[in-house]
Amino acid sequence: MLRDPYAFHARCVERYGDPYTVRSFNGPVVCTGKPENIRAIFAADPACFGPWASRALLPMLGQGSVIQLRGEEHRRERALLGPHFGGARMRAFTEAMHSAARAQLHRLEPGREFRAAELAQAISLEVIIRAVMGCQEPREIDALRAGIQRFVGCANPLMLFAPALQRAPFGLGPWARFLAARRAFDEQLLAHIARRRAELERGAEPSDILGAMLASRYEDGSPMQDGHVRDELVTLLFAGHETTALAIAWALYWIHREPGVRERVRAQLAAAPDDPSHAGYLEAACQESLRLHPIVPDAPRYVARELELFGVRLPVGAGVTWVSSLAHMDPVLFSEPERFRPERFRERSFKPWEFLPFGGGARRCLGSAFALHEMREVLALLLQECDLELLDDRPLRARRRSVTMGPEGGVRMRLASRRAG
Numbered sequence: 001m002l003r004d005p006y007a008f009h010a011r012c013v014e015r016y017g018d019p020y021t022v023r024s025f026n027g028p029v030v031c032t033g034k035p036e037n038i039r040a041i042f043a044a045d046p047a048c049f050g051p052w053a054s055r056a057l058l059p060m061l062g063q064g065s066v067i068q069l070r071g072e073e074h075r076r077e078r079a080l081l082g083p084h085f086g087g088a089r090m091r092a093f094t095e096a097m098h099s100a101a102r103a104q105l106h107r108l109e110p111g112r113e114f115r116a117a118e119l120a121q122a123i124s125l126e127v128i129i130r131a132v133m134g135c136q137e138p139r140e141i142d143a144l145r146a147g148i149q150r151f152v153g154c155a156n157p158l159m160l161f162a163p164a165l166q167r168a169p170f171g172l173g174p175w176a177r178f179l180a181a182r183r184a185f186d187e188q189l190l191a192h193i194a195r196r197r198a199e200l201e202r203g204a205e206p207s208d209i210l211g212a213m214l215a216s217r218y219e220d221g222s223p224m225q226d227g228h229v230r231d232e233l234v235t236l237l238f239a240g241h242e243t244t245a246l247a248i249a250w251a252l253y254w255i256h257r258e259p260g261v262r263e264r265v266r267a268q269l270a271a272a273p274d275d276p277s278h279a280g281y282l283e284a285a286c287q288e289s290l291r292l293h294p295i296v297p298d299a300p301r302y303v304a305r306e307l308e309l310f311g312v313r314l315p316v317g318a319g320v321t322w323v324s325s326l327a328h329m330d331p332v333l334f335s336e337p338e339r340f341r342p343e344r345f346r347e348r349s350f351k352p353w354e355f356l357p358f359g360g361g362a363r364r365c366l367g368s369a370f371a372l373h374e375m376r377e378v379l380a381l382l383l384q385e386c387d388l389e390l391l392d393d394r395p396l397r398a399r400r401r402s403v404t405m406g407p408e409g410g411v412r413m414r415l416a417s418r419r420a421g
């Protein structure tokens, strides 16, 4: 389950049928990959559910994070944050995406091997710092990047999941290091928030997500407090950075592995270079890559109020989850499901409970439009400005990295040449 959830869930269905129950560290979780059951999870009253394993995320995200909230508080938070993540708003971040991708592309040495996942990680971290935090100055970007890396480097997932390890005898050990890194990062974030508040008070336009959060008001007219803004910034950073990077790495792999795909994408880009959405074949290639490799293949909800779904009684304290890696392999919906075939997304559309790389219902990914826009913009820029060569010319397996699933080995590639113009 931990190492390879795709294979684990497929084996469970073979052995027990769908739905089936998995015993996890945090208690039993009812799992399903059947579209009609997934639809029932999305449609159930959100008040029946709470966040799963929320204690493990608390030390990092804090209790104000949208991921930690439930019921009315969660709805209110989504109502405040949601408008800043709408499709049209994302266009404002295109320049940040291009400049982050170009900066990393400049660092590549022709002929030298690199890992697509590392390249994409560096790009998506810079995108978050620019688009979410609103940093433009290289010195400010470097300082935040270093703070984030120190904080993440000290957050061992095992320690977060095991409260028994959250001790710091004599102020020493990994937990003490984590607490010190968190304190330092929080100070950095709070100073940044204070500077942005002062800029807005002087009349600056809120062009980034932090600025928009500071300028927003809840339905009762109250603003977000700084500690709460800190929790949401850390949430966006963690929910949005590695996920998007791995999605870009998978897409680079498939676009370069399947004969003809790269040329078809380039033909589309050449035919409509100014199309701000890069919809069409490139978008279909991104969707097909997310179908074959859901980055977050399941997302349990905690049952806070007893209910019955698809004939199963769910007691308080249990978990229930959709499994997208199963739904995405349904041969009735996706013919030859093992094949990478972007055309399928051009031939028909899929319902939210059939194709669900971003989950669904009240907890659907807040950053889905942001992530898809970043995928398209970064891939378009790389394909237009350079020729990359895939060195991992073999089927790559998905491997778990904390809560996400990434390509084993990170996808080995090489910069063959830079393209003129």
Ligand code: HEM
Residues within 6 Å of the ligand: 066, 067, 078, 235, 236, 237, 239, 240, 241, 243, 244, 247, 294, 295, 296, 299, 357, 358, 359, 360, 361, 362, 363, 364, 365, 366, 367, 368, 370, 371, 372
């Ligand atoms: C390809 C990239 C991404 C993937 C595959 C992805 C996937 C997901 C999934 C599966 C969920 C859980 C949904 C559910 O429980 O039904 C989720 C939640 C979330 N995502 Fe994403 N995500 C991505 C990028 C982003 C980005 C870029 C951001 C923000 C900048 C973001 C912010 C969030 C937040 C805040 C939540 C929690 C929503 C809530 O609990 O109400 N994600 N994401």
